[in-house]
Every structure is written in C-alpha cells, then in structure tokens.
Amino acid sequence: xxxxxxxxxxxxxxxxxxxxAVLEPEVDGYRPKTIEDHYxxxxxxxLHAAVPEEVRQHFExxxxxxxYSWFVYRFIPVAEFHAACTLEYALxxxxxxxxxxxxxxxxxxxxxxxxxxxxxxxxxxxxxxxxTLEDLSEMMSGVGEQRVRFHDEPYxxxxxxxxxxxxxxxxxxxxxxxxxSGGYAKLExxxxxxxxxxxxxxxxxxxxxxx
Numbered sequence: 001x002x003x004x005x006x007x008x009x010x011x012x013x014x015x016x017x018x019x020x021a022v023l024e025p026e027v028d029g030y031r032p033k034t035i036e037d038h039y040x041x042x043x044x045x046x047l048h049a050a051v052p053e054e055v056r057q058h059f060e061x062x063x064x065x066x067x068y069s070w071f072v073y074r075f076i077p078v079a080e081f082h083a084a085c086t087l088e089y090a091l092x093x094x095x096x097x098x099x100x101x102x103x104x105x106x107x108x109x110x111x112x113x114x115x116x117x118x119x120x121x122x123x124x125x126x127x128x129x130x131x132t133l134e135d136l137s138e139m140m141s142g143v144g145e146q147r148v149r150f151h152d153e154p155y156x157x158x159x160x161x162x163x164x165x166x167x168x169x170x171x172x173x174x175x176x177x178x179x180x181s182g183g184y185a186k187l188e189x190x191x192x193x194x195x196x197x198x199x200x201x202x203x204x205x206x207x208x209x210x211x
Contacts, residue, residue: 002074014073020181038070041184045191050198055090059191062086066183076183077172083190084169090194102166110158115196117157122189126157161189 005012013035021030022037042063047056062082069075084102091105094114099105109115117123168186171178 002072005072011071013070016073016181017070035070039067042066042187045184045188047191048195048198051090051194052093052198055086055093055194058089059083059086059194062187062190066187069183074179076180077176077178079183080186081169081172083187084165084172087165087190087193088169090197094197102169103162106162106165109193109197110162115158115193119196120157120161120189120192122185123157126155161193165190 017035017038018032020033022033023029024031045063047059062079065075065079065082069079088102088105091099091102091109095105095108099108
C-alpha cells in the first residue's frame with residue numbers, strides 16, 4: 001500500500017515510474033525511461049493563448065500533478081481527474097454556465113460544431129493505423145478486390161469522447177482504486193478539446209490577460 005512518503009524520500013522516483021523503457025531509434029534499441037522523457041511528454045501538451053487565463057491556470061495544475069506522478073505514481077489518476085475538470089470548467093465558460101453536466105456539455109459542443117474529430121491527435125493516429133492495416137491486408141491478399149476495408153467499421157470518435165470522459169471523471173470522483181501508467185493521452189485529449197473551444201485566430205478572450 002502507498003503511504004505518506006518519508007521526508008528523506010520526497011524526491012526519490014516511484015519505482016513504478018522507472019519501470020518503463022523508451023525506444024531509442026539512434027541505437028536501434030530501448031533504454032530506461034527518465035524524468036526528462038516524462039517531462040517532455042507533458043510539456044508539449046499546452047493550451048493556446050486564446051483560452052481564458054483561468055482555464056489555462058487550472059490546466060497548469062493538471063500538468064504539475066502529472067509531472068509529480070514521477071515521484072508519487074498514484075498522482076496519475078488525480079491528474080486525469082483534474083484534466084476532465086479543466087475541460088468541464090472550459091465548457092461552462094464557453095456556454096456561460098447555461099448547461100449542467102459534463103456529458104451534456106460535451107454533447108452541446110459537438111452539436112454546435114465547436115470541436116471536430118480532426119482536431120484530435122488520437123483520431124489521426126487511429127486513421128493512420130487503419131490505413132496501415134488496409135495496406136497490409138492488400139499486400140497479404142495479393143488481390144485488390146479482397147482487400148479488407150477497415151474504414152467500413154462504424155466508429156464515432158466524438159461520441160466515444162462524450163461517453164468516456166464523463167465516465168472516467170465520475171469513476172474518480174466517486175472513489176476508485178484504479179492506478180495505471182501514463183496519463184499523457186487523457187491530458188492530451190482534454191487539452192485538444194479545450195483548444196478547439198476557443199478560436200486562437202480571434203485572440204485572447206475579452207477580460208483575459210495573457211501571461
């Protein structure tokens with residue numbers, strides 16, 4: 001069981017954090033994951049300047065929670081929960097507080113066209129994977145007509161987000177023992193959602209100071 005860290009071990013990495021490897025293309029092999037790798041994965045996920053400052057500040061807490069999970073592994077679910085809360089906060093501001101509930105807020109954002117599946121890295125990754133699988137299928141069959149069309153499989157990316165983000169938030173909010181690796185993907189999807197809500201081309205929102 002995880003307990004309060006001894007004062008002498010406050011800055012000692014959690015053993016689980018160092019239990020992963022990173023592919024190193026230069027040497028054609030793997031090396032142990034470092035805090036620099038962890039930091040790099042987090043620091044590249046940002047909110048642009050057109051997002052209200054109070055939302056950006058909220059998200060910085062999320063990033064710091066995930067950063068310090070290097071030392072306290074169970075900060076990962078806390079960071080994921082906080083990322084979902086940042087999204088809900090942004091949606092409340094976007095809708096002027098007129099809609100209650102994260103599920104309905106996300107549903108409204110989708111209906112209003114504020115977000116697009118093409119604005120999410122996860123959607124692009126899925127499409128690249130499906131295209132690769134189709135190419136492999138064609139190569140293995142040797143006959144174009146026998147190619148498996150993976151794109152025929154119905155998959156509503158935005159609907160999945162609408163269902164999964166509130167589900168994840170609620171599980172953590174009502175108490176959960178779940179602890180898992182990473183946290184980067186949920187951090188990224190929440191950031192990309194928020195960034196789409198506020199058009200960067202329009203500049204900073206009125207009354208929001210850019211720092």
